[in-house]
Amino acid sequence: MADTRVVPGLAGKTAVVTGGRSGIGRACVELLEASGATVHIVDMQGADPISVTDRPALDALAAKLGPTVDVLVNAAGILPPNSFIDGITVEDARRSYEVNVIGTLNTVQAFGEQLKAARGAIVNIASQAALVSLPAQGAYTATKGAVAALTRSIAVDWAEHGVRANSVCPGFTITAMTEEFLKNEVFVNAAKKRMPLNRLLEASEIAAAIVFLASPLASGITGVTLPVDAGWTAGEPALPW
Numbered sequence: 001m002a003d004t005r006v007v008p009g010l011a012g013k014t015a016v017v018t019g020g021r022s023g024i025g026r027a028c029v030e031l032l033e034a035s036g037a038t039v040h041i042v043d044m045q046g047a048d049p050i051s052v053t054d055r056p057a058l059d060a061l062a063a064k065l066g067p068t069v070d071v072l073v074n075a076a077g078i079l080p081p082n083s084f085i086d087g088i089t090v091e092d093a094r095r096s097y098e099v100n101v102i103g104t105l106n107t108v109q110a111f112g113e114q115l116k117a118a119r120g121a122i123v124n125i126a127s128q129a130a131l132v133s134l135p136a137q138g139a140y141t142a143t144k145g146a147v148a149a150l151t152r153s154i155a156v157d158w159a160e161h162g163v164r165a166n167s168v169c170p171g172f173t174i175t176a177m178t179e180e181f182l183k184n185e186v187f188v189n190a191a192k193k194r195m196p197l198n199r200l201l202e203a204s205e206i207a208a209a210i211v212f213l214a215s216p217l218a219s220g221i222t223g224v225t226l227p228v229d230a231g232w233t234a235g236e237p238a239l240p241w
């Protein structure tokens with residue numbers, strides 16, 4: 001039986017995945033490798049920890065790779081503690097912006113020449129929070145709105161180089177990031193009720209959309225912000241007419 005996890009057009013390609021040691025990033029690494037790509041991971045975890053905030057380390061990695069990078073997936077991200085607007089600390093806001101937004105810009109710039117040489121594809125992970133606000137997550141929400149906006153700018157600026165850039169907006173996905181609040185049954189039931197598909201998402205479902213956008217199957221798509229959210233942003237499913 002054919003391996004259904006293979007996305008066509010990626011065999012022999014070179015990919016860089018940030019946050020590739022856990023959750024959505026790790027699911028992307030698995031799918032890209034199953035599709036025949038060679039994947040380089042940028043993560044704080046693992047034998048060769050690199051932070052996306054460390055531009056010199058990213059430049060050093062770029063110098064070690066070949067002349068082309070076909071795919072860049074930016075899945076590294078952090079979620080600051082929940083806080084309503086009045087209580088957001090500047091430290092939390094700065095730190096999330098530094099990792100989620102500047103970290104994305106850093107990798108795009110560090111691997112930029114190689115992505116242009118390959119006429120490659122960038123997929124940045126935003127969030128459903130980029131599209132619909134969630135309570136007490138103002139600091140995170142702002143960074144994810146910025147990721148979606150930055151992605152559109154990359155799409156416009158680098159179209160002349162044949163580089164495509166898209167963002168994916170996951171809904172509540174079962175990963176280390178969400179582990180703590182997904183232990184709360186009351187929260188999970190409320191969240192499910194809010195989703196037309198009435199369920200949480202698996203990291204592999206987010207990776208499928210990311211790797212599709214990174215592949216030649218999506219050759220005509222650039223600058224989009226694609227929700228993979230079990231319908232969260234489609235609307236309110238539970239109105240009692």
Ligand SMILES: NC(=O)c1ccc[n+]([C@@H]2O[C@H](COP(=O)([O-])OP(=O)(O)OC[C@H]3O[C@@H](n4cnc5c(N)ncnc54)[C@H](O)[C@@H]3O)[C@@H](O)[C@H]2O)c1
Pocket residue numbers: 018019020021022023024025042043044045050051052053074075076077078079099103125126127128169170171172173174175176177178
């Ligand atoms: N899980 C969800 O429900 C959900 C929903 C919407 C968006 N997202 C986004 O998806 C992306 C992946 O999240 P996840 O749920 O897989 O989380 P995760 O915590 O499982 O994985 C995040 C990975 O990023 C790495 N990382 C964190 N800071 C880093 C840094 N400075 N440099 C390099 N690596 C760093 C971590 O070590 C980890 O391996 C994040 O951008 C997150 O904001 C997740």
